[in-house]
Amino acid sequence: MGLLRSYIVKTTQLLWEFIKQFKWRYIIGMIVLLITSFISSMIPKITGYVTDSINDRMPASVTNKYLLMLVAATVAVFVLRFTWRYFLVGSNRYLECYLREKLFAHMQTLPASFYDNNKTGDLIAYAINDIQAIRRVFGFGFTSILDGVVVNTISIMIMVRTISPMLTLMALAPAPIIVLVIYFLRKKIRERFGMVQKAFAEMSGKVQESISGIRVIKAFAQEEEEVEDFLKYNQVRVDTQMSLTRVSAVLGPVTQLTFGISTVLFIIYGGGLVAKGVISLGDYVAFSSYIMVIMGPIVSIGRIIDVWQRGIASIQRLDRIFCQSSEKDAENALATVSLFGLNRQVEDSQPVEKLRGHIVIRDLTFAYPGTDKIVLHDINLEIKEGETLGILGRTGSGKTTLVNLLLRLYEVEDGHIFIGGRDINHIPLKVLRENIGYVPQDNFLFSTTIKDNIQFFKPIYSDSQIEDAAKMAGIYDEIISFPEGFNTVVGERGVTLSGGQKQRISIARAIIKDPSILILDDSLSAVDTKTEQRILENLKNVLKGRTGIVISHRVSVVRYCDHIIFLDEGRIIERGTHEELMRLRGAYYNLYTSQIEQAEDNLLLQARG
Amino acid sequence: MEYRMDNEYVLRRPKKALFIRLLGYFKPYLPLLALNILFAFLINGAALIKPYIIKHVIDNYLALKIYAPDVFMRMGLLYLAVVLAGCALTYSQTYILTYIGQKIMYDMRKQLFTHIQNMSMKFFDRNSSGRILTRVTNDVEALNEIFSGVLVNSVKDIIMILGIIATMFALDASLALISMGSIPLIVLVTFIYRKAARKNFLRMKMLIGRINGFLAENISGMKLVRIFHREKEKLQEFQKLDKEYFDTSLREVILNSLGRPIIEVINTLIIAVMIWYASGRITGGHLEIGVLYAFITYIRQFFAPINEIAEFYTSIQSALISAERIFDVLDTRELSEDMKTGKHVERIRGEIEFKNVWFAYDDENWVLKDVSFKIEPGETVAFVGATGSGKSTIISLMARFYDIQKGKILIDGVDIREYNLKDLRRQIAVVMQDVFLFSGDIKSNIRLRNSSITDEDIMRAAKLVCADRFIESLPNKYDEEVKERGCTFSAGQRQLISFARAVAFDPAVFVLDEATANIDTETEMAIQQAMANISGGRTTIIIAHRLSTIRNADKIIVIDKGRIKEIGTHDELIKKGGLYRQLYEKQLVYQCIA
Numbered sequence A: 001m002g003l004l005r006s007y008i009v010k011t012t013q014l015l016w017e018f019i020k021q022f023k024w025r026y027i028i029g030m031i032v033l034l035i036t037s038f039i040s041s042m043i044p045k046i047t048g049y050v051t052d053s054i055n056d057r058m059p060a061s062v063t064n065k066y067l068l069m070l071v072a073a074t075v076a077v078f079v080l081r082f083t084w085r086y087f088l089v090g091s092n093r094y095l096e097c098y099l100r101e102k103l104f105a106h107m108q109t110l111p112a113s114f115y116d117n118n119k120t121g122d123l124i125a126y127a128i129n130d131i132q133a134i135r136r137v138f139g140f141g142f143t144s145i146l147d148g149v150v151v152n153t154i155s156i157m158i159m160v161r162t163i164s165p166m167l168t169l170m171a172l173a174p175a176p177i178i179v180l181v182i183y184f185l186r187k188k189i190r191e192r193f194g195m196v197q198k199a200f201a202e203m204s205g206k207v208q209e210s211i212s213g214i215r216v217i218k219a220f221a222q223e224e225e226e227v228e229d230f231l232k233y234n235q236v237r238v239d240t241q242m243s244l245t246r247v248s249a250v251l252g253p254v255t256q257l258t259f260g261i262s263t264v265l266f267i268i269y270g271g272g273l274v275a276k277g278v279i280s281l282g283d284y285v286a287f288s289s290y291i292m293v294i295m296g297p298i299v300s301i302g303r304i305i306d307v308w309q310r311g312i313a314s315i316q317r318l319d320r321i322f323c324q325s326s327e328k329d330a331e332n333a334l335a336t337v338s339l340f341g342l343n344r345q346v347e348d349s350q351p352v353e354k355l356r357g358h359i360v361i362r363d364l365t366f367a368y369p370g371t372d373k374i375v376l377h378d379i380n381l382e383i384k385e386g387e388t389l390g391i392l393g394r395t396g397s398g399k400t401t402l403v404n405l406l407l408r409l410y411e412v413e414d415g416h417i418f419i420g421g422r423d424i425n426h427i428p429l430k431v432l433r434e435n436i437g438y439v440p441q442d443n444f445l446f447s448t449t450i451k452d453n454i455q456f457f458k459p460i461y462s463d464s465q466i467e468d469a470a471k472m473a474g475i476y477d478e479i480i481s482f483p484e485g486f487n488t489v490v491g492e493r494g495v496t497l498s499g500g501q502k503q504r505i506s507i508a509r510a511i512i513k514d515p516s517i518l519i520l521d522d523s524l525s526a527v528d529t530k531t532e533q534r535i536l537e538n539l540k541n542v543l544k545g546r547t548g549i550v551i552s553h554r555v556s557v558v559r560y561c562d563h564i565i566f567l568d569e570g571r572i573i574e575r576g577t578h579e580e581l582m583r584l585r586g587a588y589y590n591l592y593t594s595q596i597e598q599a600e601d602n603l604l605l606q607a608r609g
Numbered sequence B: 001m002e003y004r005m006d007n008e009y010v011l012r013r014p015k016k017a018l019f020i021r022l023l024g025y026f027k028p029y030l031p032l033l034a035l036n037i038l039f040a041f042l043i044n045g046a047a048l049i050k051p052y053i054i055k056h057v058i059d060n061y062l063a064l065k066i067y068a069p070d071v072f073m074r075m076g077l078l079y080l081a082v083v084l085a086g087c088a089l090t091y092s093q094t095y096i097l098t099y100i101g102q103k104i105m106y107d108m109r110k111q112l113f114t115h116i117q118n119m120s121m122k123f124f125d126r127n128s129s130g131r132i133l134t135r136v137t138n139d140v141e142a143l144n145e146i147f148s149g150v151l152v153n154s155v156k157d158i159i160m161i162l163g164i165i166a167t168m169f170a171l172d173a174s175l176a177l178i179s180m181g182s183i184p185l186i187v188l189v190t191f192i193y194r195k196a197a198r199k200n201f202l203r204m205k206m207l208i209g210r211i212n213g214f215l216a217e218n219i220s221g222m223k224l225v226r227i228f229h230r231e232k233e234k235l236q237e238f239q240k241l242d243k244e245y246f247d248t249s250l251r252e253v254i255l256n257s258l259g260r261p262i263i264e265v266i267n268t269l270i271i272a273v274m275i276w277y278a279s280g281r282i283t284g285g286h287l288e289i290g291v292l293y294a295f296i297t298y299i300r301q302f303f304a305p306i307n308e309i310a311e312f313y314t315s316i317q318s319a320l321i322s323a324e325r326i327f328d329v330l331d332t333r334e335l336s337e338d339m340k341t342g343k344h345v346e347r348i349r350g351e352i353e354f355k356n357v358w359f360a361y362d363d364e365n366w367v368l369k370d371v372s373f374k375i376e377p378g379e380t381v382a383f384v385g386a387t388g389s390g391k392s393t394i395i396s397l398m399a400r401f402y403d404i405q406k407g408k409i410l411i412d413g414v415d416i417r418e419y420n421l422k423d424l425r426r427q428i429a430v431v432m433q434d435v436f437l438f439s440g441d442i443k444s445n446i447r448l449r450n451s452s453i454t455d456e457d458i459m460r461a462a463k464l465v466c467a468d469r470f471i472e473s474l475p476n477k478y479d480e481e482v483k484e485r486g487c488t489f490s491a492g493q494r495q496l497i498s499f500a501r502a503v504a505f506d507p508a509v510f511v512l513d514e515a516t517a518n519i520d521t522e523t524e525m526a527i528q529q530a531m532a533n534i535s536g537g538r539t540t541i542i543i544a545h546r547l548s549t550i551r552n553a554d555k556i557i558v559i560d561k562g563r564i565k566e567i568g569t570h571d572e573l574i575k576k577g578g579l580y581r582q583l584y585e586k587q588l589v590y591q592c593i594a
């Protein structure tokens, strides 16, 4: 247990905090639960009194008195049970939402590498299934234990004291065996249930991929093959379920059998006791009810253990996420989030500190976490405030990686990257990222309106600001030509737009932030030259007074940059202005000439023709 | 964020029709089903005999204080036998029912997935992947209850109720009448409570679906949210959703804590009334106490099937909603593609002709207007035009991803609609602008599931598109793992892999939609060289914004706002002095001079 606890420290801590916050609900709930259990364990005894009073031909008033007691007890149990369920079970619904929000908030602080290594589907499962499993521990698990222990203790006491110890012993005889049998069954069931879930998750993953990749599947006419592959997953789903059922279907009959055996012993032995006058007929009737009452919790012991173990497994899984360290100094999400709202209302009105766009990179070497391939070697670089850096380089040479590091998507050690004179690791993430406008290489749009995609879920911009940003990005005319204009809802990831349209909306999204550093990662690859030119013209204005980083494969895009670097296999092999690089007659020069050669050819051709 | 799911939780189709259609899936399993109903009768019989045995013991021996150990023993063993029989029957029943349910779900998933795979692109534009996913996974799962439990068990429950009533009347008519008086009350309360619970249940299901969808999109887009520092806004959106879920969830707790317990109170009341009434008769010697005992047991047993039936009603309701959603997909035949019929071709020559083609993605928003052109077999043709002018759309039409509204598309002189779609697409390999990689490894991404492509083919293709260089440097080379959407590769590397895929398929027509947009010039030129070598005799269609890449095309087609403006070779178009020349000069001036 000690070992266990060390694994689940973070989640338990969260749970404790929650329980402390809700302690009165829990305390009241538990007290009421105890009272309820006490009363409900008296009910069979009252039924016994009723039977006796009738069998012994007592006056009607006596019978009626017992009957009234019976009704009163039932009503009391009803009211009390509602009360404790409201307090205890209700709190657990709070707990579920509380954990889910904490989890989401925490996920928002996790580094990019976390998302490289975890499947979206699995992460969703944590937030829904695992958290529900934990809720069940607190709901069903705890209350059943409390209820069961109290009811059984009292019932057994009554049975032993007022009815017959021997009979009680006989009735309870099958219990230990049954607990054991059910425990082992449950264990098997859990294993097999795990397989069912895995099969289901894998099938979902399969379907998910074949829908996301449907364009590829169709383009290569792979539908039939996909179906065939899917059927394998489909079959596994069936097989795992059947193997689960083979075991789990035993559970019901085993329970029936338990009750059955107790009843049989009771008929044989108890019948004798009544006939010989050792116990009354009322006791006999009461006893048969007690068997039911007692066996209930005993049969559910297996289930409780199961819920517990699943809960613990879920807590451990969640803990793996909660223990993932957040990006350095990302706002401590676990502290700021309270149920259904943020604890500290961070004042929006207060503008974020402006960062000066002076970037220095010193001896930077980098490999992605979990790999040993060095992607960036010994990068040394300085971009003065207001200057623009152009980056060229082969596919896979590390351009995007360099930018990722400036955004602190991946961690670097102290002393390598400085922005505005400060080590990047000491700039609050919020300040850093609010000050950088980034146009990623692949354009992810959310399936919402174009407007919302540009302002990106923060409705602080006026319509004219949004329109201006769209104009700067050269997409305005097209947007207003859509029937719904800025309110056009785009498809998933933006599928209903053309490549260039998506790209330009991403540009607008970055520009509207009015950042001190603007980064464009191959962001004009999908637009035609005319549009490219127009955007570059606009960007010149936008970049005035800002620091810019422009990545491209086209010399035409970077040639006017104040500095250009040429990356190859993660090293800067050339650097300088366009003119300097041309004079160098190296990689840049070759690239330039190859891109321009044909153009010049044609100029000549054209001049002649 | 827009969710169009809410109204999907209200049925539009008649329940009966839905239900009958669902029943149709039972057809292959009717014998098993019949067997099961027989079992249901037997199980009920066993349940009814049990209290009767005890009644017999009480009335004939205990109440009279007759000590008869051998009778007790016999009765006990009889009881045990009944219990054992019940157990065996219950086990077989559960097993067979699960089997039927799973088989039917298998059949449905197969039907549904096959259908979805054959849907046209329009369907996927309109429905989010999360939604479609839910149809195949959770919605089918929701039907399971109907197939594996509800039907047989409701028959069982009805038999049970009838059995209890019959037994009661056989034992004592007047007590039976009193008990019957309570039935309407129990039924009423159960159904009122169940109705509220059902509404709540469906709402909860919808909210879980929404939370699911929210997480799916936001986890995929998490990096972007982080970079733009919108965590707080997104968290608040999530909390709003979570709060809604919580309210519903708490209501569930309240309903559950009221519903069942209140039935218990009613039960006790009835029992009290009955005892009160019976006590007079017992004292008068008109009734045996064992009968009273049996009645109490039966009344308690009575509630279970009624509650179960009410619960089934919820399951059915929820299942019908899922069923409707599934049938909605299955019934959208106008969007489904027919992969089977049509003219078969081994190899097309690669002549493509558009004749006055008009096309709109929806209604009348024409994206292509009166487009006509002809591509001869073996030609290399380039499409040029501003972004959003409709180039990718033309390509989608060639592979018949969409059907056109007006005009004709001819391939080798035959209307594109007459071809077998599978054959057609096998012949036309499109490298799409939006790259998609499957999780798996590099090999499986190039080969897809076409087993006729050998490892050598894969390597040759990779070499041709110059992807071999980076692949060889990976620790596992061609077996290197590809994570979700290929997120651990650079954009250009992803593009190379998807390019290699098209090459490996060895098509008659190559269609390259900005296939090298994210690739450096050096690699790009090497690829062009290699492509020129293999494309001998193959029709090749290129879309590129860099005019230098298309200058050598046999034919250049200039598109502007969905209309064809010019067609001709580079030289012709330059001479003509139209749009292309303008474009070209601008680009030249911009690239060289300035």
Ligand SMILES: Nc1ncnc2c1ncn2[C@@H]1O[C@H](COP(=O)(O)OP(=O)(O)OP(=O)(O)O)[C@@H](O)[C@H]1O
Pocket: A495, A496, A497, A498, A499, A500, A501, A526, A527, A528, B125, B361, B362, B367, B385, B386, B387, B388, B389, B390, B391, B392, B393, B394, B433
């Ligand atoms: N699936 C779709 N549903 C609805 N509209 C679409 C869809 N795909 C494209 N469009 C619209 O059709 C028009 C033409 O798009 P298309 O993708 O053909 O342009 P393109 O010439 O390829 O542009 P680019 O060079 O930017 O890739 C655009 O206005 C776009 O918004």
Ligand SMILES: Nc1ncnc2c1ncn2[C@@H]1O[C@H](COP(=O)(O)OP(=O)(O)OP(=O)(O)O)[C@@H](O)[C@H]1O
Pocket: A116, A368, A371, A375, A393, A394, A395, A396, A397, A398, A399, A400, A401, A402, A441, A522, B487, B488, B489, B490, B491, B492, B493, B518, B519, B520
């Ligand atoms: N998340 C990641 N995890 C591990 N390796 C990665 C990851 N992202 C990129 N890489 C590897 O790092 C190298 C550099 O990738 P990067 O994306 O920086 O290239 P790039 O210069 O931007 O290329 P491109 O021009 O194709 O966009 C590549 O070899 C790539 O496979």
Ligand SMILES: [Mg+2]
Pocket: A399, A400, A401, A441, A521, A522, B490, B491, B492
């Ligand atoms: Mg890149």
Ligand SMILES: [Mg+2]
Pocket: A498, A499, A500, B391, B392, B393, B433, B513
């Ligand atoms: Mg396009």
